[in-house]
Amino acid sequence: MFRPPSRRLPVVATAAAALVALLAGCSGAASADVVDRGPVRGGTLVYATDREPTCLDPHNSGDMPQTYVARQYLDSLVSLQADGSVVPWLATSWTISDDGTQYDFTLKEGVEFHDGTPLDAQAVVDNFTQILDPATQSSTDLLYLTGYFESAIALSEHVVRIDLSRPYSPLLAALSQAFFGIESPKAMARGLEENCESPVGTGPFEVVAWNHGRDVQLVRNDDYDSAPADAKHQGPAYLDGITWRFLKDNTTRYGALSSGEADVIFNVPPESQQLAEADPAISLQEFVHSGSPFSLDLNTTSPVFDDIRVRKAFVHASNARAAVESAYAGVFPYEGDAVSSGTPHYDETYHEPFPYDPDEANRLLDDAGWTGRDADGHRTKDGETLTVRLPYNADGAETPPADLTILQNIQAMEKEVGIEVDLEALDSASMNAVWGDPDAYDLIGNYWNSPTPHVMYIKYSKATLDVGNGQNSAFASDDELDRVLIAGTATTDPTEQAALYSEAQRILTSKAWSLPLYPIQTRLGISNRVKDVWIEPSEGEPVLSDAYFVDGGDR
Template identity: 40%
Template sequence: MTSPTTHRRLRIAAATAGLALAGQGLTACGSDTVSGAGDRVEGGTITYAHVQEPPCIFGGWIQQAYISRQVLDGLVTQDEDGSVKPWLATEWKVSEDGLTYTFTLKDGVKFTDGTPLDAAAVAYNFEQFEHTDLNGTAKVSIDPYYKKARAIDATHVEIALNKPYPQFLTLITQGYFGIQSPKALKTRTKEQNCEQPIGSGAFTVEEWKKGEEVVFKKNPDYTSWPSTAKHEGPAYVDELRWKFVADGVSRYASLTTGQTDVIYEVPTVNWKDAEQKFDNTIRYITPGKPVSFYINTQQGIFTDKLVRQAFAYGADRKGAVETGFHGVIPYEGNPSVSQSTPDYNSDAADAYAFDQDKANELLDEAGWSEKNADGVRTKGGRTLSAKLVYGAGFIFTSEGATVLQALQEQWKEVGFDVKLVPATMAELWGGKYSDPSTFDATPSYWTSPSPAILWIVWRPSTEALPNYNNRSFYNNEELSRTIQAANSELDPATATELYKKAQQIIQDDAAGIGLYTQNTTMAVANNLKDVWVEKSQGEPIFSDAYFVE
């Protein structure tokens, strides 16, 4: 971490916790008085402690959207009230039939390799989103609605859709839609673009020290800040050091001892302490699919709806979440969209409140009426066993794992034998648990500022058009028709009712089971100001941040 000379330099506690952070000195090049906050220091280095290290700087995981947001600019952004605001695009028009979007771009914007960020560059990126593996989440966010993009002239780009998709503008506010230099994408290797993508953003990637940090340098020629920015101009600071610190104890200690200036995912056991110590603590509930259980409806014990419902009733999920996360992370009973997502169905969220008598009744009705010596229910020589695979250390922290362990004990009380199987990122995303024969339940999340996330996650999977995101293997044609109708409905009120209906279908069939909301929590040192998170996904923004003394 670096900061003004008054900043603390205690190292002992963080070092004891296993955190190695090099100190960097700050030189004040000048200062301005900030009302009520002291003098603003020009320059300096922000040291930020994140949790997960992504496989690439950009990509389809939310953690990649967080980090690529520092380098890549988008066409549009989302304001606090959910409205879509200008960024690279200064304005846009939508045709009456909802099929054509015409964007007017800022003139004179350049990528940091010196090439123009013009309409041709934007069109090229959207074509790459749709037709290549540039960003899988960008692709599924616009499929099957996207048709083509073309440059009308240098500052006007037209994006055509196959059918109306009113959620389109909201979806492209996400960091997955950051615009990259076509020259870099065409002339450099995938590895080079993975490690040092070329954008037009407030920072550039200086170096990626694998397993330790990514070092960003200020882009002094930055001209393309979003309309939601807190200031106009290049970043105030000279450098941003994005550390990867998986251990929560070490991460929080790094902030309290002055090793870092900002940390992500404040351990919930430390949240109240952080609120007392630091002026800026951020708690943001991410929209989209919450951390909820995909339930394998194709193979195993959960092919029976009664057993799925018993599983939902059989454990005190709300109590486990409140205890495991010390009341900081909200429980989420709706498995398909979180409470911060537009068109949220709160009635669906209330289903399956903890009721072990009901769970026992349903299991008896389903024929699992006998128990073996271990107290596990049996039926026809089979045991009521479920293999629950979870992402250890990158989807679930140690606190999240504690929640699962509490639920495991409660499910045992009604006769389930739940085996918790921790999986690495390589295992979970490398295909080891992609087949329905490999798990019975798996908890995960998928961030999105739109209820159209329902189509991404719950679209039926067919041999001709597989949906690998439908991890419940749940094919319901009524659900499919309902979501598609909602996605193309031009009347907002009608669309809302359709999206709520879709959520109710999923909940009634117990095709998923709710658990808790995905969150961005951050704590910021008191001498660092104007760190904030953007609305669509909770991406941390450092381009407006500055030190004071």
């Protein structure tokens, strides 16, 4: 899953923090002595999050706000476990050919979509057809399938076969994400516009209304009987429904939790962390995503960053660790590897390949020929100033204050070695136009959440670069890296995978194609009136189908 910087958590001003404290002091939330006597049916849970999706169908585009809400109304073929294994969901069993290129899934019988359409093998085939249709504008799903997927066919009413062009061991983990949630063929046939408004799945809740700018209303699917094998219970959800509210402002969102107006919030603000930890009426759950951390990707086609010496100098000079730790007050850790610490086969050896070293940065820049200085102290070569353009989204929900602080801190550190960083604040439309345009920037913020180390192939392979959807924002690839990553997907042996993915991290970090900053996290604040909320490990999606109010939902 990709996007320009989005779910970042700002450090807001002291006055705002004081307002949070006041709201907490006036809390109408559950008291600390709530007694849990087991699951109780009833109540509508209010879940408050920062960003509103552009489309509720996660096959379209593929951004995190989509997958979080889609988990509530779509089921996937399989469910991922924390150890990387998968368990049955809509597929009760599967077989894999000896050469790893053919997967046969046997589907659970008797399952119906919310519109009454039966789940069968052809429905699954139709989902892959929709994903591959250019009209769907699928980005995330296509990048998982590019270079591997050949076809999906119905072998019988409840057996579907996926054929691959070569072995792809991450396939099951990829299919566990809500991005590959199975949708009703009848509903998909309405067209993208209508499907974006109200996608139809087999999941524990149904979409009944999307009130743009305010919330999505979900109601329980009373006929639900297709929970994954790792669910805390089988059968319909305990909740009557969910109000999925959009509260962009961190202070407002945390205030809603502490006052009892919201039952669960996405991403407790860092400045409210200590308040939340001290509040007996609130519990916290945190999950570090697998995938690529939030990074500044360096455009290797730029006349500045096409020189590896300048790229390395930029990373050495940034003092990224200090920038992150200062802006996020230790709540978000620094990560300098090309993959996050939550990624399978993460190798700590590459945690900080280019530590802060202004002397080395100066040496590299001198060696690259940037030896002159202008009146402002910026380096020059052949009459050109060493200036790099860094556009960012001026919307505070997309680039909140903490991220902007990081960018400004890096800007200041780069000036110390003579690099001028031009921070360009753009509106959302202008920012969208920047993506995929190699002439529009020199570096740009990006991340990609993925349950497998195959994320390195998704971001940096020649095959996915050729797709041309702008997600390889460094415009970089390497034949040796491709070879190692393809070998990693071809084996299921953990020892071989660990060695290959370690080598991939070595190659990737040595290229200095990005300045990694911090891993993406899912951080939930939960009222103690609510029990059995959990975070699944494929995309850090909140699971609310097992949740219940200890008091039955009475407010």
